[in-house]
Amino acid sequence: xxxxxxxxxNRLMVVLDTSGPVGSVVLSxxxxxxxxxxxxxxxxxxxxxIPTIASVLDDAGACRADVQGIVVGEGPGSFTGVRVGAxxxxxxxxxxxVPMWAVSSLAAAVMAVDSGVIRYALFDARxxxxxxxxxxxxxxxxxxxxxxxxxxxxxxxxGEVPPAAVFVGxxxxxxRARIEGAGFEVVAALEGVTLADGLVRYLxxxxxxxxxxxxxxxxxxxxxxxxxxxxxTR
Numbered sequence: 750x751x752x753x754x755x756x757x758x759n760r761l762m763v764v765l766d767t768s769g770p771v772g773s774v775v776l777s778x779x780x781x782x783x784x785x786x787x788x789x790x791x792x793x794x795x796x797x798x799i800p801t802i803a804s805v806l807d808d809a810g811a812c813r814a815d816v817q818g819i820v821v822g823e824g825p826g827s828f829t830g831v832r833v834g835a836x837x838x839x840x841x842x843x844x845x846x847v848p849m850w851a852v853s854s855l856a857a858a859v860m861a862v863d864s865g866v867i868r869y870a871l872f873d874a875r876x877x878x879x880x881x882x883x884x885x886x887x888x889x890x891x892x893x894x895x896x897x898x899x900x901x902x903x904x905x906x907x908g909e910v911p912p913a914a915v916f917v918g919x920x921x922x923x924x925r926a927r928i929e930g931a932g933f934e935v936v937a938a939l940e941g942v943t944l945a946d947g948l949v950r951y952l953x954x955x956x957x958x959x960x961x962x963x964x965x966x967x968x969x970x971x972x973x974x975x976x977x978x979x980x981x982t983r
Contacts, residue, residue, distance in 0.1 A: 761811060762818040763802060763841065766944035767794045767834035768826025768854040769872060769919055773943030774801050776809045780953035784808040787943060795833045802841075818847050818960075820948050822854035825880040825897060825972040826872050835969040848960035850952065853970065855882040855897055857947030858918040860954065861938040865915035867894065868936070869905075873920040877902050880920075880972055883911060891954050899973040906931045 761783075764775040772788035784805045788797045806812060821838035824831035831854075842849035859868035866887035872880040879902050883895035894911050902924055915934045925935045952958055961967045 760817055761815050762820055763816050764820040764945045764948050765834055766822030766854055766857060766948060767830040768822050768824050773945035774805050775945040775949055776805045777949045780949060782949060794830050798833060798837050813845060816845055816847060819849040821851050822857050822944055822948055823851040823969040824854055825970060826854055831969045839964050842964050849964055850958055850960050852948050852951050853897055854944055856884060856951050857944045859884045860950035861942045861947040862917050862936045863939060864936045867911050867914040869910060869914045869916050870918040871916060871920035872918050873923055874899060881905050883914060897972050
């Protein structure tokens, strides 16, 4: 595959995440955002993603031939949204002959805030279920303290949450009262900072993140099986 394989060497990157209710696309250059757009209707992510990418390129005065890399949020989150983002990123990477990076969408969420050295990201998995992961973001390195997982909110709060952790992500906002009642702080994302922005921030913080070697065989991280897969394996 053509193109550089080091994040910092890519001057123009299409960055996208469709794992949650709000999809986002960013065009970044040397870790700086040049243009961005959001998709607020989850049901339209599949049909809106390619036009949104084209719109972001137009806004920056760029074209597809200028793109030197693709970055995608690999989930967890909405199964349909994660699949749409993954398929689009893989298709663009192969069509343009450029490398592709995949980063946890939960890691993107912790990079969308500026508060707290230890940040626990939660995404909504309906009812009391959540996807979660915890990261340390102090110093020169980003450390995974709790790997991405799925479970009940109560299990997270009753579990071994690292001391001084703050909670981020859309499920933390949804369950703010219960989380704060358990003695933890909930931090909202910075205004205008999307998950795609968080992916840009992540790769700026961890520039040695390797690209995907086998793009054809790569699959996103769903964390748990879809309803259809669970029914099939019963």
